[in-house]
Amino acid sequence: MTGAFRDRSHHRLPDDLPAAADTWERAGAVDRAGVRAVAAHGLLGLTVPAGYGGGGLSLRESVEAHREVAGHSPSLQSLLVVHGMVCHAVRRWGRPELREDLLPRLARGELLGAFALTEQEAGSDLRALRTRLREQDGQLLVTGRKRWVSFGQLAHVLLVFGVGAGGGTSVLVPVGAGARVRPEQVTTGLRASRLADVTFHETPVPPSAVVGRPGFGVPHVATDCLTVGRLFVAAAAVGVAEAAIGLAAAHAAARMVGGEPLGCRQLVRALLAEASVAAEAAWHSVCSAADTLDRADPAAALAASRAKFGAAQAASLATAHASRVLGAGGLTEEHRLTRLDQAARTYQVIEGPTEVLKDLIGAAVVNQARGAVPHADGVVCAQEGDDRARTA
């Protein structure tokens, strides 16, 4: 599974990534040394323009890296997702002074960024955000609590979404004295991703730290970031699916049952066939979504949602099938398949739960027909006003 990515010599994965991933998973934590190692390999600035010290890769090129990293360490890949979303937001919507100041440091990994959208009462429903931004003496004061912030335990800046005088707003908040950071309980999937529960109380930030204009953080900046995030998670889900298929295929080739390899059994072959076709299809949809994003095609947000939905399904199918092929060995807690299996389950929830994405995608399909049907004028589903605000 050496993609185009590995051939781009200036962005190689650390050689000891597989071993390091095992250590992180056992410890339930990617450590700072691990973060420094991936930063040294340029993985934290993949898509940041070269002028800011990044790798200058297109999204189409960068998804190769996400796919490959996730096959070893889904937890580490989630750092590339959240840090990548912050880089994207600063580059696309940050004021020039913010860009000049932060992008080079983010690209080098000197500054780690994390994405703080979810709250206790606001997961997939963005309209329920309770974090408040209040202006006072030329500053913004941030008050609220964010849950499940991936790598929030290590991050230096958080992209926080809240509500201010101008409406939904996103702002970069340094993690310092004004923020209380507590580790979340370790989750089964992405267990080493250093999740944090972060509380702000009147934490001051300068107005230049607002990313996008007040009123545009939600939904614009949030949805724009989530679009990129969905693409990265979709690529990761393909990496997870492929890694699971790799483990299952190796076992099927080596394990003898009734005098012949397991892989001679048709039912076992069927499991591998279903999984590998699903993974391949998902990868094509990831690549095509990446192309639409690189072209800034208006259809990109929908394409990324479609790719993420499909890839998460493929990862779940592939890991479930691999689990059957691997038998008891694959069910042990420290087996690599267990990590992949739990990551697949997590991908069905994060960056747009599967049900929310199906709803969005299905609505777009219906909408297209509605526009073409004259007598459908004014047809609005009862729950529409509600559903349309959901994106996360």
Place this chain on the structure above:
Amino acid sequence: MTDIQQTATYDQVRTRIREYVLALVGLPDMADDQPLITDHVLDSIAAVQMVAFVEGAFGLQVEDEDLELRHFDTIDGLVGLVTGKLGLR
């Protein structure tokens, strides 16, 4: 689509924007001052698509300072933003 940028008239811009927004909303007709975002006529993904559409269709760069709700909440707002940036007013 740079031909549009070079030769577009105010009316052509409005027509193009109306067509795009109506297709996005999935309705045959709608008032030009109907709030799209604040009335939740558009979902959040569609709201983001509008930024990409404006940039792609008219060869413009939407800057941080353009990001004001009044520019994106209605067809009128979008027409104002685009014609302003194209110098058609």
